Amino acid sequence: MRAVIAPEPGDAEALRIVDLPVPEPAEGEVLIGVRAVGLNRADILQRQGFYPPPPGISDVLGLECAGTIAAIGPGVSEFAVGDSVCALLAGGAYADFAVVPAGQVAPIPAGLSMIDAAAFMETTCTVWSNVVMVAGLTAGETFLVHGGTSGIGTTAIQVAKALGARVVTTVGSAEKAAAASALGADVVINYREEDFAPTLAKAGIAADVILDIMGAKYLASNVSTLAANGRLVIIGLQGGIQAELNLAALLAKRASVTATSLRARPLQEKAKIVAETIRHVTPMLEDGSVRPIVHATFDLADVAEAHRLLEASTHIGKVVLTLS
Numbered sequence: 269m270r271a272v273i274a275p276e277p278g279d280a281e282a283l284r285i286v287d288l289p290v291p292e293p294a295e296g297e298v299l300i301g302v303r304a305v306g307l308n309r310a311d312i313l314q315r316q317g318f319y320p321p322p323p324g325i326s327d328v329l330g331l332e333c334a335g336t337i338a339a340i341g342p343g344v345s346e347f348a349v350g351d352s353v354c355a356l357l358a359g360g361a362y363a364d365f366a367v368v369p370a371g372q373v374a375p376i377p378a379g380l381s382m383i384d385a386a387a388f389m390e391t392t393c394t395v396w397s398n399v400v401m402v403a404g405l406t407a408g409e410t411f412l413v414h415g416g417t418s419g420i421g422t423t424a425i426q427v428a429k430a431l432g433a434r435v436v437t438t439v440g441s442a443e444k445a446a447a448a449s450a451l452g453a454d455v456v457i458n459y460r461e462e463d464f465a466p467t468l469a470k471a472g473i474a475a476d477v478i479l480d481i482m483g484a485k486y487l488a489s490n491v492s493t494l495a496a497n498g499r500l501v502i503i504g505l506q507g508g509i510q511a512e513l514n515l516a517a518l519l520a521k522r523a524s525v526t527a528t529s530l531r532a533r534p535l536q537e538k539a540k541i542v543a544e545t546i547r548h549v550t551p552m553l554e555d556g557s558v559r560p561i562v563h564a565t566f567d568l569a570d571v572a573e574a575h576r577l578l579e580a581s582t583h584i585g586k587v588v589l590t591l592s
């Protein structure tokens with residue numbers, strides 16, 4: 269089968285499409301015949317050598333896919349060969365076939381194409397597990413997500429609106445600001461033109477929950493933007509890993525800071541996240557209040573071009589690879 273690896277760290281040219289044996293599903297796993305793969309910023313980091321796969325996980329890239337079940341491992345009863353499914357993986361999705369623990373696989377929600385279905389598992393599981401399961405966002409609260417037109421951001425805006433929150437977001441251009449507004453964001457700040465913290469403070473807006481992808485660079489501004497009892501959840505470190513934390517500000521607000529990663533969690537935790545996410549987000553996908561935003565699709569053969577697009581960050585939503 270065809271599979272994409274990055275044998276040496278580097279730019280998009282470092283990607284190689286190689287021929288590998290079709291993997292066999294072990295106990296509790298299914299084999300998926302992959303039709304489409306969602307790209308994630310983590311794939312770029314893995315290719316560059318900064319985000320190796322967890323121990324025991326394939327070095328083939330790719331954290332999410334959609335396709336049909338091609339084989340079932342021992343002990344799996346909830347799926348049958350031929351089922352159309354989408355899946356969250358710790359690695360291995362950029363290939364004709366991928367093995368996945370059954371707990372990280374779900375039927376494709378009604379009305380979604382294979383391409384849409386490949387583009388929502390990683391972002392919805394990340395958003396639901398952090399924004400709802402960790403931070404407990406509820407209707408009427410104010411939610412700030414940075415990078416509102418990223419894969420994560422486009423999902424977070426829609427899910428938070430569907431939950432009844434007021435949504436604030438940051439983006440890097442006027443075009444992205446318009447897209448974030450169209451997705452339902454109530455307040456959009458172009459971070460290249462103004463600092464979000466003083467702008468929000470001036471407008472009297474504090475955030476009950478912040479989903480952050482910038483890490484160190486935004487830590488102080490995020491803490492100053494939190495409301496009393498606010499919850500800051502850090503999931504990305506695009507702006508660095510080390511910063512000073514003003515504990516007095518946290519203490520005065522009775523606020524919390526959490527940081528999480530989805531990929532390397534134990535299987536049982538991931539299965540729980542997938543089950544909770546699918547249970548709550550599927551109705552939103554099916555009634556149209558949340559939809560995968562697919563910016564562009566590329567054939568697997570053009571994987572380097574797809575990576576270049578994601579790195580250029582001109583996309584709004586997700587970039588997807590198709591396999592035929």
Ligand SMILES: NC(=O)c1ccc[n+]([C@@H]2O[C@H](COP(=O)([O-])OP(=O)(O)OC[C@H]3O[C@@H](n4cnc5c(N)ncnc54)[C@H](OP(=O)(O)O)[C@@H]3O)[C@@H](O)[C@H]2O)c1
Nearest residue numbers: 308309394415417418419420440481503504528529530581
């Ligand atoms: N912890 C986890 O489990 C987990 C899971 C999934 C994703 N993530 C993280 O979530 C982040 C987004 O992932 P993705 O796949 O959705 O990536 P993506 O689509 O490539 O988006 C990256 C975004 O970062 C934005 N950005 C860059 N600098 C910014 C700044 N100073 N202020 C605000 N936004 C800024 C970019 O906007 P502009 O182009 O406009 O600058 C772009 O929209 C990544 O950091 C990723 O590692 C974490």
